[in-house]
Amino acid sequence: MSRVYNFSAGPAVLPEEVLEEAQEEMLDYKGAGMSVMEMSHRSKAFDAIIQDAEADLRELMNIPDNYKVLFLQGGASLQFAMIPMNLMKNKVADYVVTGMWSKKAYQEAQKYGKANKVASSEDRTFTYIPDCSDLPISEDADYVYICENNTIYGTKFKTLPNTKGKLLVSDVSSCFLSEPIDVSKYAILFGGVQKNIGPAGMVIAIVREDLITDEIIPGTPTMMQYKIHADADSMYNTPNCYCIYMCGKVFKWLKEMGGLEAMKAHNEKKAKILYDFLDGSKLFSGTVVKEDRSLMNVPFITGNDELDAKFVAEAKKAGLENLKGHRSVGGMRASIYNAMPMVGVEKLVAFMKKFEEENIQNV
């Protein structure tokens, strides 16, 4: 067996300890005589799995009691529709567009009401986070929407926008559990788990309880009503059982790592190794405004498309995989989520140094 360092943006690297545990339990989960994949979601064993997962997540994020934790299917993208369907009472919402994902959410919301783009960083290809201290918030806005960490462009909100008292909705897919946050500042926060938590196919939505009502856009499908899922504790229909099980294991792993304060320190140290190298490099450069840099997704370029392609190909040969940038932006991107070990980033930087020495004359 040989494992590579996987810099994929998602589905992404998982902690090796977690994969090993799942392997050990694959055929016989704790004496059940079957795999978690094979058991009823109404079984005692699975009930303990989902309850433990929720309790551990609540502890890790310090989630207040007046928030529901929902394990839903349809990925983060289904939330782009569920949010307006459940929250647009006045049929008005304000969107901050800082990348492809918030743009998609903004476009989806237009189907259900008036979605306003109150700020955008598209003018400079999403390489920065716009000033959100005094946005033209609509008086009757049902909520203000952001994508907190922009997976494709590598930017991150370091301070939350001033919503002028309106509800804040945040897509945290690619920064979920990467550092502590104050959940009480959000109305809804949600993330597809395949970025920083578990396997693909699930989104975790953390929703303030008073927002979970029957007052929703008429015609909203049953499966897209927060209340249906909240009332049934995410078991209205068969949930993504195996994904919940894997996420639960990652929550326990995070607790063992010291929780989110410790993860933050670890992630800052890890990202600094890469950013410091980029700042001093004669060949490579980061593409994002320094103060808005993400700790999780680090895009960089050589400025030469052929050299970029050569880098990605040679890195792959050296066991450093999935460094190609998103198809919409090109260049390179290293996603260095919680489960990417320090040594992975050190090896990447060592490889970049060597590549720079060998190729600097070609620039």
Ligand SMILES: *Cc1c(COP(=O)(O)O)cnc(C)c1O
């Ligand atoms: C990947 C991603 C999505 C889309 O997630 P799906 O689960 O594939 O729908 C949405 N938002 C952000 C920030 C992402 O990184």
